[in-house]
Amino acid sequence: MDDRFARRMNGLKASEIRELLKVTQRPEVISLAGGLPAAELFPVEELKVVALRVLEEHGPAAMQYSTTEGYPPLRTWIARRMTERLGAATQPEEILVTTGSQQAIDLSGKLFLDEGDAVLCESPTYLGAINALRAYQPRFVEVPTDDEGMIITELERRLAEVDRVKLVYVVPDFQNPSGRVWSLERRRRFMEVVRRHGVTVVEDCPYGEVRFEGAPVPPLKSMDAAGQVVFLGTFSKIFCPGFRVGWVAAARPLLEKYVLAKQGADLHTSTISQMEIATYLSMFDIDADLRRIREVYRARRDAMARELELELPAQARFTRPQGGLFLWVELPAEVNARELLQRCLERGVAFVPGGSFFPNGGHENTLRLNFSSMPEERIAEGVRRLGTALREMLPPVPAGARRAV
């Protein structure tokens, strides 16, 4: 430890995902580790038209400083989309445009967390949220989950027992890493409980619109009568991530605090990026884009699930998500996924060991697989390599069909 630095820096370690991404830049490695959207679906030709249009229409204003809250037409589009598609009635004045939704998570930590405060989160939860919030030195209290979401009795027990709970951070749609969706019933009961306790909820929803089968379930924000849910959205999965544009939707008194914190953090989000996205949305059909994204991701999920059925041993379980980018595997308890990763890297395939997604450790027999970023054949080859590496670590058993969980 180096006493030049703040104490918070003792808790910050290099993200496993980021370090892995470096190893996996060799083209022969099949990376099921990252969380990249399918780049071949990005509307590159359309963006050329958009870039020229923005500079024609706005001229130097596109390159100038702008307000912290965000570009008004973009705030209006987001508010309308949230109202119409998500059933969460939202005004443009309730939207703050952020530098990706990662910034919105960081600002949430800044707004709510003193050292030693408690954050409740799903177990497992998003690694990037753990990293962002850890800088504010909270205690992470994991709430067990099942296939329908956070287990409400477990949530209630922790809200009763743990002091200084300042925030509940959840990803109810196609969670990173598990791929799971909370059921409607579970969402309703969750909102009853948090309303009773008056605790602030951050609902992180990067994948909500990337559903490729089944009926959408309304977000927590749509059931929020008390203004206690902060909704985080992003253009990273429905348009592209390279612009770093996301948003916070929150009731005015909360939003004003986010605006203040963002002013200090980076003044405002890129003017030209916001104008380009707003112009793209006005000139092109993002719903057509989304149909294509969903179709491609569904086929890739199918390819991954099909191969996992063949390759995983009988004691393993995996999720079969109805949307999003990730699938979650639980291996037999005796298999350590970090050790498996070492063997896999030798065979030219990478994934993220699941232990990284539990802020308090454990669960070393789990792993997260990404299925959005490459064609089916490459996914299948990656899973076959993973299966081979795994079989070396297990006592020999006949391979059999696995049921999805």
Place this chain on the structure above:
Amino acid sequence: MDDRFARRMNGLKASEIRELLKVTQRPEVISLAGGLPAAELFPVEELKVVALRVLEEHGPAAMQYSTTEGYPPLRTWIARRMTERLGAATQPEEILVTTGSQQAIDLSGKLFLDEGDAVLCESPTYLGAINALRAYQPRFVEVPTDDEGMIITELERRLAEVDRVKLVYVVPDFQNPSGRVWSLERRRRFMEVVRRHGVTVVEDCPYGEVRFEGAPVPPLKSMDAAGQVVFLGTFSKIFCPGFRVGWVAAARPLLEKYVLAKQGADLHTSTISQMEIATYLSMFDIDADLRRIREVYRARRDAMARELELELPAQARFTRPQGGLFLWVELPAEVNARELLQRCLERGVAFVPGGSFFPNGGHENTLRLNFSSMPEERIAEGVRRLGTALREMLPPVPAGARRAV
């Protein structure tokens, strides 16, 4: 106070500048308040060429996630520029691209400041730094300054007397708000003192290349043998601010901490913005741009200084900066600049009261004027309105020529 929030939020108030900018959006108001570069100099036509080139050359990779450290060709350009122009030998691996240099200030607070730690800064200092750092709940210790920079005996006294000094934050070139430049001798003595104390220095240098007369003075970073100076640079004043692209230059052990903190804060800076700036720098001549910027700003500074000579009373003083965007006025002690601002807004001219730039308050007879963002005639008209409002607040005296300080 609302106990849902972290304690740090009690100290965060809406920035006076930002609130003012809202009032001054009425076109009839002459705003000398903001800190906008001259938008008519932004290379809009060139950027059209660049935007197409980036999408042609990089295709979807321009729209995808990228590494936290930044786009390698841009890091290489920055390192070369720092080495060749600033005399601060820098490797590309010592550069982190940030979301504007405002983010780099925020990350500096996150890295170094625990609650109650001390930050030494110039008195006055940059308001955006006060706002960013205040979120980490430090004590601000102001070090008096004169026309050559921080007063070294005052710095030494504070380093000896104040405990837990974790950071010295300084803007040695054309400081915001004072417009002053530290002399070479002052820089050398400053570096001797901070080296002896082993304290980390953040050298914020947004205006260093916007010098329109006199010889450049080397940055503190160029005299940093011990790797204790963190240099913050930006494209906001030499290219345009709307992209929100800046950088940190620091020795590797320090830079790695900044990279970690940035991962949690927003993953990385916009891929496409970084590629566009790098492509612009390779296709066009930024030094020609800079010559134009300097020429225009010099004429505007002259117009402002000329009019201030005529309008200010004998007891007032103002700086005549050799670069940057701002000029600093000290009014007679009995004039309150916030009250003057109220009168000025009625006359359709705005500025920033200087008290905002002193983290511990006081100095209410000072004000900051921006001269970069509008033509000479409008600047002159703004200063005349200010002079009229000011004369209403003073006992009648004959107007006389003022000397610049």
